[in-house]
Amino acid sequence: MAPLESARRRQGTRTRRLAVLLIAIAAGITVLPGVALAAPVGQQLNAADAALLNGVRLAGLWEMPAGQMAAEKGQNPVVRQIGAEIARQHEELDRITVEAANKLGAAIPNDPTPEQQGWLTEMKDATGARFDQIFVTRLRVAHGKIFPVIGAVRASTRDPIIRKLADQANTFVGDHMQMLESTGLVRWAELPPAALPAPGNDGLLAAASANTGPQMGISSTIVWLVFLGALATGGVATWRMLRRT
DSSP: OOHHHHHHHHHHHHHHHHHHHHHHHHHHHHHHHHHHHHSOOSOOOOHHHHHHHHHHHHHHHHHHHHHHHHHHHOSSHHHHHHHHHHHHHHHHHHHHHHHHHHHHTOOOOSSOOHHHHHHHHHHHHOOHHHHHHHHHHHHHHHHHHHHHHHHHHHHHOOOHHHHHHHHHHHHHHHHHHHHHHTTTOOOGGGSOOOOOOOTTOOSTTGGGGGGGSOOOSOOHHHHHHHHHHHHHHHHHHHHHHHHTO
16 A cells, blocks of 8 residues: 555544544533533422412412302491402402412312311301301401411512512401401400421421422532533543444
8 A cells, every 4th residue: 555545544544533532522511501401490399388379279269258258148247348358359369379370380279178168168057146256257267377377488488489479468368367357356365376386397387497498409510420421421432433443
């Protein structure tokens, strides 16, 4: 073989080897931005955020019909007036809640709980002053339970949609408690005591601490391990291809 032809072939072999090596390295490098972009940013809807979303939704599902009953059969004119207003406001809050759930892709209840359905049945069977007392007592206690949950989640949530919902729900619930108290029928001595979360408590208020946990994402260490692994794989493939040339 002529020296010139032999040199050309050696040059061609070196060029092919270099091209294969560069392709392998490029393939490995492309893994890095791909993994980074695919990594979830922030954390998914956690227990506390979901509890608020479901709690506000459930409140509307039974308090809307309860308010409508109060508007129709309340004996006290004030009860009839605030019943109509609470029903109207809960309809608006329910719309806000459904929109938030849709944005988050979260499933929410469509029916009141059996306990809430029992309260509605209790109101349906009552009349006169007894109905007024049941309506005010049931709704005031229910609002008192959800009110601190709203504050706890609002204070720690990392989700802007949940934060906005908490702000809006806080306004509605605060107004409803004041309206119910304006009837003069709230039995203060019978209200349940404040449920302050104790250390290690697994209750709804303590669930807000879930918002302070580490964010769920892919760490830089994992990204670099994947990247280096891809480079190693590309290097082995390149070495095998070069051996066959």
